[in-house]
Every structure is written in C-alpha cells, then in structure tokens.
Amino acid sequence: MNDSRTVYLDHAATTPMTDVAVEAMTAHLREVGNASSLHASGRRARRVVEESRETVAQALGCRPGEVVFTSGGTEADNLAVKGLYWSRRDADPRRIRILATAVEHHAVLDALAWLEEHEGAVVELLPVDRDGRLEIEALRAAVAREPESVALITVMWANNEVGTLQPVTEVVAIAGPHGIPVHTDAVQAVGATPVDFAASGVDALSLSGHKVGGPQGVGALVVRREVELAALVHGGGQERDVRSGTLDVPAIAGFAAAVELAVKQQSEHAARLTALRDDLVAAVRRAVPDAVLNGDPVDRLPGNAHLSFPGCEGDSLLMLLDARGIECSTGSACSAGVPQPSHVLLAMGRTSAGARSSLRFSLGHTSSAADVEAVAGAIGAVVERARAARA
Amino acid sequence: MKVVAAMSGGVDSAVAAARAAEAGHEVTGIHLALSRNPKSYRTGARGCCTIEDANDARRAADVIGIPFYVWDLSDRFHTDVVEDFMDTYAAGQTPNPCLRCNERIKFAAVLDKALALGFDAVATGHYASVHTTAGGDVELHRAVDGAKDQSYVLGVLDEQQLRHSLFPLGDTPKPQVRAEAAARGLLVADKPDSHDICFVADGDNTGWLREKLGDRAPNQGGEIVDDLTGEVLGEHSGTYGFTIGQRKGLRLGHPAPDGRPRYVLDIEPVSGTVTVGPRERLAVDRVEGDRVRWCGRPLEAGSVLAGDDVTVQLRAHGAEHRAVVHVGADTLRVDLLEHAEGIAPGQAVVVYDGTRVVGSATITSTRRVTVGASQ
Numbered sequence: 001m002n003d004s005r006t007v008y009l010d011h012a013a014t015t016p017m018t019d020v021a022v023e024a025m026t027a028h029l030r031e032v033g034n035a036s037s038l039h040a041s042g043r044r045a046r047r048v049v050e051e052s053r054e055t056v057a058q059a060l061g062c063r064p065g066e067v068v069f070t071s072g073g074t075e076a077d078n079l080a081v082k083g084l085y086w087s088r089r090d091a092d093p094r095r096i097r098i099l100a101t102a103v104e105h106h107a108v109l110d111a112l113a114w115l116e117e118h119e120g121a122v123v124e125l126l127p128v129d130r131d132g133r134l135e136i137e138a139l140r141a142a143v144a145r146e147p148e149s150v151a152l153i154t155v156m157w158a159n160n161e162v163g164t165l166q167p168v169t170e171v172v173a174i175a176g177p178h179g180i181p182v183h184t185d186a187v188q189a190v191g192a193t194p195v196d197f198a199a200s201g202v203d204a205l206s207l208s209g210h211k212v213g214g215p216q217g218v219g220a221l222v223v224r225r226e227v228e229l230a231a232l233v234h235g236g237g238q239e240r241d242v243r244s245g246t247l248d249v250p251a252i253a254g255f256a257a258a259v260e261l262a263v264k265q266q267s268e269h270a271a272r273l274t275a276l277r278d279d280l281v282a283a284v285r286r287a288v289p290d291a292v293l294n295g296d297p298v299d300r301l302p303g304n305a306h307l308s309f310p311g312c313e314g315d316s317l318l319m320l321l322d323a324r325g326i327e328c329s330t331g332s333a334c335s336a337g338v339p340q341p342s343h344v345l346l347a348m349g350r351t352s353a354g355a356r357s358s359l360r361f362s363l364g365h366t367s368s369a370a371d372v373e374a375v376a377g378a379i380g381a382v383v384e385r386a387r388a389a390r391a
Numbered sequence: 392m393k394v395v396a397a398m399s400g401g402v403d404s405a406v407a408a409a410r411a412a413e414a415g416h417e418v419t420g421i422h423l424a425l426s427r428n429p430k431s432y433r434t435g436a437r438g439c440c441t442i443e444d445a446n447d448a449r450r451a452a453d454v455i456g457i458p459f460y461v462w463d464l465s466d467r468f469h470t471d472v473v474e475d476f477m478d479t480y481a482a483g484q485t486p487n488p489c490l491r492c493n494e495r496i497k498f499a500a501v502l503d504k505a506l507a508l509g510f511d512a513v514a515t516g517h518y519a520s521v522h523t524t525a526g527g528d529v530e531l532h533r534a535v536d537g538a539k540d541q542s543y544v545l546g547v548l549d550e551q552q553l554r555h556s557l558f559p560l561g562d563t564p565k566p567q568v569r570a571e572a573a574a575r576g577l578l579v580a581d582k583p584d585s586h587d588i589c590f591v592a593d594g595d596n597t598g599w600l601r602e603k604l605g606d607r608a609p610n611q612g613g614e615i616v617d618d619l620t621g622e623v624l625g626e627h628s629g630t631y632g633f634t635i636g637q638r639k640g641l642r643l644g645h646p647a648p649d650g651r652p653r654y655v656l657d658i659e660p661v662s663g664t665v666t667v668g669p670r671e672r673l674a675v676d677r678v679e680g681d682r683v684r685w686c687g688r689p690l691e692a693g694s695v696l697a698g699d700d701v702t703v704q705l706r707a708h709g710a711e712h713r714a715v716v717h718v719g720a721d722t723l724r725v726d727l728l729e730h731a732e733g734i735a736p737g738q739a740v741v742v743y744d745g746t747r748v749v750g751s752a753t754i755t756s757t758r759r760v761t762v763g764a765s766q
Contacts, residue, residue, distance in 0.1 A: 316508060319419075319460050389507035 007326040007374040011303055011364025012160055012188060017254070018213035018365065020261050025215055025254030035247045036238060045249045052256030059263040060205070060222060061196035068221045068239045069252055073187040073208030075232075075243075076221035077107040080183040080204040081154055083229030083242060085115055088151040088181065090230070095151040097122045099142050101134045101166065102347035103159050105185055107206075109343070112154075121151070125347075131296040132164040132348050140174050147178040155182070157189035157205075161331040161344040161360060162295030163304025165193065172201035181227055187211055187219075191262030192270060192301050203227045207259070209251065213365060214258030218251040273302040273363050276372055280361060281305050283376035288383045294345065294358065303363035306331055308350070312357045312386040320382040321359075326374055331360030392511040393417045394557060397497055398451060398459070400444030402572045402579045403516030403560060405451035409575055410559035411514045412455055418514070420452035420459040423501065425468040425492075426590060447579050454576050464500055471495040473590055480600055480631040481609050483660030484737025487544065487707065488588055493517075494547035494684070502555055512555045517541045519748075520561030521553050529553045531686040531748040536564040543704050546741035546751035547684045597632040597640075604631060613663020615643065618656050618672055630658050633665050635757075636673055636733020643667075654733070656759070673732040674760040678705065678725040680740050680752030683718075690750070692720045700745040703727070705734050705754070716742050716749075723752040730760055 008016075017025075033045030050064070057064040070076045081098070088095045098112055102125040115121035126138045134155060143150060155171045158164070168184050175182045181203040189195050191212040197205055204227065208219040223229060223240075231237075235244030262269070284291050284307060292308040309317060314330035321328060331342060345355035361375065394416040396408035412418040422445045445461060452459035472492045479486035502513045518534035519542040531553055534540040548556065560568055572580035587594040600608075608629055615625040625643045627633070632640070637655040647653050647669070654673055657666035690696065696716040703714045703725050713728040725740055734757045742749040 315460065315462070316504075319458075320508065322458065323419075385507070385509055389504050 005325045007371045008366065009326065009328045009361040009363060009371060009375065011367070012211070012301075012360065012362035013329055014210045014216065015213055015364040016366055017210075017215060018258055018261055021214045021254040021258035024257035025250045028250040028253050031249070033249065035249060036236060045247075048249050048253050049247050052252045055256040055260050056220060059259045060190070060207075061198045062222050063225065065240075066197070066222050066225055068223060068243055069247060069255075070219050070221055070239075070243060071217055071245075072219040073105075073185070073206050073211070074107040076206035076208070076219050077105065077183075077185055078111045079221050079229065079232050079243060080206060080223070081108055081111045081152070082115060082232055084152040084181050084183060084204065084227070085119065085121060086230035087228040089119075091228075092148075094149050096120055097124060097142075097146070097150045099124050099126060099139060099150060099153045101126050101128055101155055103128050103132055103161075103344040104154065104156055105160055105187070108154055108156070108185055128347050130348055131299075132159050132162045132294070132344060133296060133299075134166050134171070136167055136170050136174075139171060143174055143178060143180065147180065150175075150178070150180045153180055153182045155184055157184045157186040157195065158193060158301050159295065159344060160188045161342055162306045162348070163188075163301035164295040165189075165299045165301070168200055168202060176201065188301055190259065191266055192273075192303065194266060195263075197222050204229075209255035209258060212258050212262040214255040215251045218248055218255045220255070269365065270302040273367065276363055276367055276369065277303055277305050279369070280363070280372045280375055281307070283372060284379050287376060287380035291383075294348070294350075301362075303367070305361040305363070306358060307361070308345075308354060308358045309383050309386070310354070310357055311390055312383055313390055314356055314358050316386040316389050317359050317382055320385055321375075321378060324374075324378050324382070326378055329360045329362070330356075331358060393509060394419070394512050394514050395501065395505040395510045396420050396457070396514045397501060397516075398422050398448035399516070399585075400447035400451075400579065400582075401516065401585060402569060402577070402582050403518070403565075405448070405455070405516070405577045405579050406568050406572050406575070407514050407516040407557075407559040408451065408457065409455045409571075409577070411557055412457055414559070416512075416514075416557075418455075418457045419510070420448065420455070420457050421501070421505075422448040422459070422461045423468075423496070424461050424463045424465055425472075425496070427465045427469065447582065451577050451579055454578075462501065462504070464496055467500045468492070468496055468590075471500075476588075476590075477600070477604055477607060479737045481604060481607050481660070482737070483609060483630055483658040485634040485735035486737045487739055488590075489544045489707070490547055490739055493544055498548050498552040498556060502552060506555065512557050514557035514559060516560055517545060517558050518560055518565070519545050519558045521556055521558055529687055532561070533743070533746040533748070534558075534561045538708075539565045540708075542743075542748050543707050543709075543739070543741050546686060546739060546748050548686055549684060550687050553686060597629075600631045601629060604629075609660035610663035613659075613665065615641065615665045615667055617647075617653075618666045618668030624653075624667065627663075627665055630660050630663055630665060633658055635735040641667060670732070672759060672761050673734075674730040675732070675734050675757040676727050676730055676760050677758035678703070678727065678731070678734060678740050678754055679756045680723045680725070680754045681721055682753040683721050683723055683750060684752070685750040686748045687750075690718045692718055694718045696742065696744070696749065698744070700743075702743045704741045704743065705731050706738050711743065714742075723750075 033041035035046040035049045053064045053067045112123045116123045127135045183204040184202045185206045187208045190207045203224045205222040210216040229242045231242045294306045341352045341355040398404045398420045476486045476488045518539040520532045522530045533542045591599045612628045614623045653667040656668045702711040715726045717724040736754045739751045741751040
C-alpha cells in the first residue's frame, strides 16, 4: 500500500483492491486445480469460476453464459470489436463500416485502426460536443446513409478521461431496428453509475477487474447469447470457444467479489464521491479561478474531476504534485512516457496547448476529505510554478 | 540542492545521477524525449532516443531510488538542433549538433524549465568539471580522463549556465565509472558508448541529409576539382556529403599522379565545387569565428590571449594547438602557433588556458598555409 502521506487521486487508472476481493482471491492462491480438468480438483476450480460467473452476471443484469472472462478491459475491447467485425463481415461481406465516437479508449481506437489497415474496415469516428458527448444525430445520419454496411457500433459508457457519460440508450435505439450490434466499453462505468446489461440493450459490454476494486489482469466481455463472435485467442476454447487460455481462478474469484461489492454499493458510493468531487473542483477553482472543468458538469462519472489550467503544462503540474505526495494523471495516453495531447480533448475542440494543460483527479473508495484538502492546499502554488516554467 | 539529472539511458548519466544523489542532493531523473518518432529498440552506436533507452534510464532511476519523468523536448530539439544541423550543411559547413544541444537544449530549455519548477541545477554525465574559485568566479575545466574529456562540447556554456550545472564525473576515468555502475547495480554498466549523431538512426549522415535536405540542399551535385591543377577529377551528388579533411568516399576513380591520397580542402556550396589535394594542403595557420561564448567572465573586444598555456581545440576529441587569440566584437581570430589540419567551418574553436575553458566561437573561415586565405 501507499505510505500514509500519499494522496492517491488516480483511481481511474487503478483503484486499491477491496478487502473482500483480496480475501476471495487469496483464498484460492494455494489451491491446485485447472478449471478444465475432469477430476475433483479440476471440478473444484471450475466451481469457483462458475460461481464467480454467476456473481458477475447477477451484478450486471446478464445471464451467466454471457460472461466471457478475459485478461482485462483491453482484451475485452479487442475481442468485442474484432470479433464482431469478423463475424458480421463473414456473414455479409458488405458489412465493413464501424461507427465509433472519436473519444473511445485506445483499446478500442487502436483496434479499429488496425482493422482499417489490415482487414478492410472503414472506420467512422463520430464527433462529440464540447463536453465530450457523442453527437447522436451524427450517428443517426451515419447509420441511415447505408445501414446494411454497418458491421458494428462501439460507444463507451463513460469516458475515461473527462468522465462524460455517453447516450448508450439512444445508440441502441438507433442501431436496433437495423440489427446492428452495439458494443460499449463500460470499464469506467461499472460501480460508478448504474449498469444493467439486459436493460441497456447493448450486445457486448467490456469491464475490468482493477477499476472496480478487483485484481489487475482480469476482466470480462459480456456478450448476448445470440451474438456470434470470432475468436482472437485460439487454443483450448475455455471461454465460450472465443477465448482460450487456462482460467485464472484466484483472479476471477477476486474479480467477482469486487464487482459484486462495487455494484451493491454503487448508489451510496456515487453520492459520496460526487460530493467529494464537487468539493475538490470548488476548492481548485478558489485557488485557481481560471481553471476549467472539462466534460459534462452533471452527467459524468462521480469520481472524475478533469481540469484544465491555462498556461500550464500538465506534465509539470503532475511532477510538482507528485513531489508533494499528490498522485493524479494528465489523463491521456503516453508514448515513451511522454504525454501526447489528448485525442479526447482535441475531439472536444480544445487546442493542442489547451489539451496539454490538463490534469485528471479521479476519486475512489479510499478517497476522503483529507485528500481534497491536500489538493486545495497545494494546487495554487503548483499552478503558479508551472506557469512560470511555461513562460 | 534540488537537482534535475538528465538521464539518457547510458552509463555515464546514470552514475552522475547516483553520485549527485549520494552527495545529498534531492535528485529527480529526467529523460529527454528528443525524437518525434522514437524507435522501440536501440541499434548501432546510438546512445539515446529510443524507448529502450528511456526504459534503461527509468530502471537506473529505480535502482538509484529517485523519481523519474520524461520531458518531451522533441519540438525544441528539432528546431534548435536538427534544423541547425541541416542549415549548416546546406551552407557548406560541418555542424556539431552535440554542442548545439548542450547550448540550447540541455543547459537552456531543460535548465530554464528546471529552474522555473524550483530546481537549482542540472546534472549530466559529461566528462568535465566546474569549479568555483575563492573569488566566486565559476570555471569550466577539462576532465581528468583526457580520452573522455567532453569540455569541448560544453565550451558554449556561459557563466549563468555553468553556475547551475553539475558534472559529477569530471574527476573519474571512464573505466572506473563503469566499475562503479556495476558496483551500484546499474544494469547499464556494460552498455556500449554512443558515437554517432543521435538523430541519424543508421549513422549514414550523407544518406540522411540527402533525404531530409531535399530542396534545401544548396546543390544536387557538382565537380571535384584538383587544387593543384584545376583539373576536374570527378563528380559528386551534393556537397553536404563532404567535410573538410575527408579522405574516404571521394570515389575519384583514378589515383593522383603522385599516388598519394587526396583530401577535401574546400567546399563551395553555391557552385557545388569540392576541391581536393594532398594532405599538406590541409594545414591552416589561422582560424576565425563568430558567435563567441565565454565560459565565465567575458573577455573584452581588443584583448589578446597569449601564453604557453593558451591552446585551442578545433574538433571533438581533437588535439590541442598552441595559439594566440585576438578578441573582436563577437568574433575571435586565432593564430595557430602549431598548424592544424582538416579544420571545417561550422565546428567550434574552443579556447583553453591550461585545463580551463575560456570560451568558444563557431568557425567561419580558415587560412590555409600553402595558398593563403580560403573559404
């Protein structure tokens, strides 16, 4: 764990494991058993996996058979996007268009770019408004133009950088009449906002263990029974024949326990974090009046405070806060450790300099008022210093 | 002090950072991302700029126990070093990008940012020493390891830059630095030294310039002319492929009448003429330069620097030449008491008084002993 002076405000990157998850996981670490084996030990391991599957299904409003365990959110996104594309195109070669928002996570965006480069896909990245929300009319028009050529639509449930919730229900309403499958990356959404798979009407949904208080290296793709997916990882066919590899029993047990708790506590957790987050934003704005909150001010993830500090470099701010024991993120992907201007903020109409001037504070289940006070006490001096470095 | 340690991913900067930390400074490791499109793995003799090098630097910082970040200076590097490199070649001269990088990136862009962020100094793995005299003057000196001495490429640092510079390796021979790295558990202890220009990936300078210069090349070819007879000996595909003193790669087809090798004596970028001749014609007895930089207290225009200990160095790892230095207004005229060979405009003339670096200038012209002034 972090030492007591660390103010950890990067829960969107990863959040500490909850006690129930640690207990559920460690309970199985010393047990032998391959879930595919036919003997007693194998059956014991398989039972843990299937009970975990049922737990996850119960929490997310899907059937157990619709849960495909993966190595995490990135694999789930890849399986959904590539698996759907290949199966839909194989069924009808006209289906080569993929519609997505311009603010998807790189796990989706880079998979789409790869399909475009190697598999003949035509990817259309749809615009978002200044808060980062999909322009739904753009999606409607893109579908209407030629619905029979759309292989799939992928729209994240909540944006990982600026926290804006996406209109998934409306997306489903547009896709449904044409039978176009919809995938949603709900990695940031599960546990933070109500997520019910069946009620949402989506066909596939990605989630990740370590974003909800479970272990790293495990996640799931929830896929409707009727939906066909092409496999990415070939081998033993352990998961519904679309995902091979010996199942990580302890991680799956920890994952399921974390999902169950996160969903059970979602409502009160969200209320608590929203209040803390609003305090943090208000405190930052008192210290730095020209700081700008990015993303939808209301329709956003409860723990997300994504702020721009005009005249600053985000990486300078991050370093200065880190030196004071305050850990946050510039919110954007790194290339060789170098923060690139965020594609999300650029899609939201920000300039490159504006995009580089941002920090993401993300709160989670261990966050407290003391964390907010620490930021409030440091941010003024840090911003002043970072502005001097930019001058 | 709060110190930024510039960590390339090589052994020298890693040991320098470790020493700075051990000396009680509060050290933060910084890897400078200088390439816009870093490659994944290091190849050849390049020592930095790949993701592998950034990872090496990160692992060294872990072992030393200091925080580590990457600073993106690729745009500044491109403008101030790569563009300058191309411009200098386009003008028929031979640049020294390492010197330019020290002047404008490591001890300017990085230092300025570090100072603004609350740091006091930048530490690097250069082999050189900074002393502060009893009177409070700051001085730059050669490293004790003469073979590794890098004071030449630091001869562009002014007094203020030097006051905020730490060179922890100046008192140590290179083999000891490697041994120390191994003893400290730094995995880069055996990493080969870098030689080539960091942004020319495969070391093929001419090929790189041909591709990048494009329309900015001063010529796309010209004649290779014999300095003695005026005879046209051959053709070439661009003067940027040549540097004064070069012998290899002339591709003249037939040997000189006397059978002795020929060297590039002169490059004329506008006409594209490259003049070649025997080695003795390379000798110069005077060098002039501009863009004067003083490593400490400036010398006034009109002053003359002379004496047994006054020497100049005319290229990286080049020999010392005794000289008399005449200071002008942002110019230097250096009369060489010992002739020098293969001196290329665009390189620096760095002036020493004993081991102390007095200052430097960028060479604008040389005077060849045999034929009077040229270039």
